[in-house]
Amino acid sequence: MKDNFSRSVIIALNDIQLQTALDRGTTRGVNNRIVAMGETTDANALRHQARLARERALNHLPDLLQQLERNVIANGGHVLWARDAAELNQIILDLCRKHDVRRVTKGKSMVTEESELNHALEANGIEVTESDLGEYIVQLAGETPSHIVFPMLHKTKEATAQLLHDKLGMPMTDKPEDMTRFVRGVMRRKYLEADMGISGVNFAIAETGTIATVENEGNNRLSTSTPRVYVAVMGIEKVIATWEDYAVLVQLLARSATGQRLSVYNNLMSGPRRADEPDGPDVFYLVIMDNGRSRILGTEYAESLACIRCGACLNACPVYQNIGGHAYGWVYPGPIGSIVTPLLLGPTRAPKLPYASSLCGACQAACPVEIAIPDMLLRLRRDLVQAGDPTPGWRIGMWLWATAFKSPVLYRLGGKMAGMATRLLAGRSGKIKSLPPPFDAWTKQRDFPAFAESSFRERLKRRRGKQTDA
């Protein structure tokens, strides 16, 4: 990835279509989750329960992966391991050659987005079709997904209709129903012609060697059931210990991602078709990829591996709501992406992402496995400062800040002065378009709001005064 964060943000903020799509999408996403979590037996107790299930899995990660491997083999499947993205792509290419595969349909898989598998296969003359509606439209447009669960969240229905019209000759319509039915027709042939199906993995249940996928459309079921070869691809962190863990995690995933009680199809795949079964794939491979995850496990960032990729933190984040997924520059956008991307790619590859947050905590409040995202963002900022060589201006600024924060008198005085100065600069609009140096670094990319007339402390004092009077 390239570090174009600041530029991407400005482009995103000025993209009216994107802003429309984000408003419509994230608002629905947040509301759906709040309703669905609210009607459970006890949302907070369940989140904690889910968290503990993930913690136990990570504490026993190597044992569970080996148990998973044994059971997949016992079910008649094969297990292959990939250290990184390049190895993953090579493994799948080799499997395509071995089984004489010309056409592949794919269910949703973030791990193969990491490895850009589609390009690798296409470069070797293999046709790959994304089968999830959103992924398919993103592929058709030559774009990348902008949301973990809703890959085409950046697109309005109008833009989608235009794309399907231009690329596939669909009659123009503004109804998502018509567009969906049209794509169903196109995809049907693809499934029946495919030699290999590839899917991601939502949970791998170690005790029976079962691959669990979660979906609504039926594309994942089709991709994993109709072709003669089925390949599931997972990151090492996807393994869980028991079916009881599965029951809580899969329900919180559905409620957090889309507000459903359960997703429409929860597919549980244990190996290839048995000799006495009438259909299903003849061969099954599970590919387990590391790609930087093992480096995170023993560190203070380990809880980022607990993520179940529901996307709730994206919808809840005021930064994501405004800039969308592409500005984050890599596969995983939003608050969790701001952590995972620097951790997997290295901190210098995404130095701006840990700062793409106001630390408001909406992400942590939305997370079904209680990941302390703001804490980790702060730690990543600390790491960046310690690794880098801060400028003298930065050092002086931080020293002044720290001094003022330690003294109530200085703090109050500083607040008053800043309040007067910002209100003077902002005028009637209440917004400062450009600040003098060194503060202009802020206003290059955004307005600075003037301080309120009275501070929180002053207002609280007045309020308390009134209450005692009454």
Add this chain to the structure above:
Amino acid sequence: MPSAREDILSRLRRAVAQQPTFPNRPQAPYLPVTRLAPDEDLKARFIAEVERVKGTVHVAPDDAAARRTLRELLAGRNAQRVTMWDEAHIPLPGVTALLQELGIERIQGSNAEVATADAGITGADWAIATTGTLVLSSGPGKPRMASLLPPVHIAVLTEDRIVPRLEDYIAAQRAQRLGVFRRSSNVTLITGSSRTSDIEMHPVFGVHGPLELHVILIENLSEMG
């Protein structure tokens, strides 16, 4: 050179050996996710939940009524070709005879052939009340495609197969030593009709899976002797 497998596993072993990543906290007994009143009518809850996710439940007091419903569903859609599970796995006798009577061809064989069927008829291992879910496992005489490729999926179910929650289904499998997950290459939990919310998070029903889901629910036969 060590294999990728050895490399990854040894790195992970080092990481978890240094310090347990998370404190080993005791696991309290699991709290189930969905609410359920102690005296709740499971059948009524199941019906309400299926209809909420755009499935249709047809309650049949006995086999004859169930066959009438099936006949209406097939005739009403002018079905010419049907794919189905072996009759032994559908809790309703006489389905094959009914198809013959209606002049409907039964499709078996390749996926491409099954894809031409107008409807798929299956049984279901279990049903889950609080989520409106059907559980279907693959096996001899139980093709996956019957509930996947045709535009209409009709599942026949007896009332005694309804369990309260997903957690109860898992507990029942645990009591059977999780055999179904080793025996069947595929178990599918089906909750409603195929849907998507990809376009602006606007729900649309009928994507790649069946466009319609019908459950024929046969009421308990016990009191009928």
